[in-house]
Amino acid sequence: MKSRPSVIGSTFCAGIAAGVLWWIANRCYTVNGVGWLERQAWPLNNVWLIATLGALVGLIAGLVRRAHGRRHDASIEDLCQRWGFTFAATASGDALPLAVWPAWQDARCHMSGTRNGLPIEIVDVTVTEGTGDAARSRDWTVILLEAEGLPDFELHPRTFTARLLELAGVPLVPFDVAAVRDPVAAADVREFTRHWLLVAADQDAARRLFRPEVMRDLERFVGWSLQSRGGYLALWFGDGVQPAATREQLLHQALEMHDLLTRAAGRPDDQDLVPPLPAEQTKQRAARLGCTVVGGVAGLFAGFFGGFALFVTYVFGRDVAGERFAVTAVLFFASIFGGAAIGAVVGAVLSTLVARSVRLPTARQNRDGSER
Secondary structure: OOOOOOHHHHHHHHHHHHHHHHHHHHHOOOEOOEOOHHHOOOOOOOHHHHHHHHHHHHHHHHHHHHHHHHHHHHHHHHHHHHHOOEEEEEOOOOOOOHHHOOOEEEEEEEEEEEEOOEEEEEEEEEEEEOOHHHOEEEEEEEEEEEOOOOOOEEEEEOOHHHHHHHOOOOOEOOOOHHHOOOHHHHHHHHHHHHHEEEEOOOHHHHHHHOOHHHHHHHHHHOOEEEEEEOOEEEEEEOOEOOOHHHHHHHHHHHHHHHHHHHHHHOOOOOOOOOOOOOHHHHHHHHHHHHHHHHHHHHHHHHHHHHHHHHHHHHHHHOOHHHOOHHHHHHHHHHHHHHHHHHHHHHHHHHHHHHHHHOOOOOOOEOOOOOEO
């Protein structure tokens, strides 16, 4: 399965990675055409041996993952027997309403049954996010519940990665906390916007569902992600596959959120709706986030090359041949990758401070003042 790489694939990937890292470290400092690692004692000077050791590590890791996967499947099957659910090792698109994830690749450990008369599907899925070189696969344990009457929306924890949705033009639902007159409701909206990102094409329908009292009740479930589409509500907690021991509690919380949202969707009036942010403020927030991302990426590259230059300066300024290899190796990785990490953080922080202190342009304007 794609979420559980084969032992052979893990072995080859680890061996190739070890060989590539050896080559990079070896070529960072050469003397008369002889690389740094080639001048070390055996076994460090043998690239094939290093690659073989890397492959061995990959083999062991692959075997451990496979054994863990088998134990996980057995524990989920045992849980299904105790709950009175049906278990299937794999699931196809015909058996699950997985249209809520257009990029899902793999579904396994499928649990299906009912609780309090409500049909329930629990499944481990692998989803691909992004495209091209930026694509990555993530594993989730997802609870699928029927939820007729809910508008289509996505609700995610407010992580930095999720905030990049703003730059991608995803229709986020911004709330104007300053326009809420009730101080208690304003505090609820403020906490909600601090912890969650709401995405919806029909923003009016999303505002009718997510009122201050709903926002307040959802604060107990920070860390969950929710997605409503096509009459189904999908819920998952955090990242990774959840073990059998935690699924009873997770299902209980998922049913609470389902009940909360379906009851809120039945409220017909338009009272207590939180107005949206003014368009200018929304654009300013997106522009500031763009500055943070650009500054972080620039700092990442500056720190990477700066750390490499620092290591090269150290190597040429000293006789490293007599030093311990471990010391030089630690300095090599610490200066390059540590410099990249520090540069990214410093660049993001500085660009954020600058973006907050100035008014950023959000659109080009014609002579008559209209945007274009």
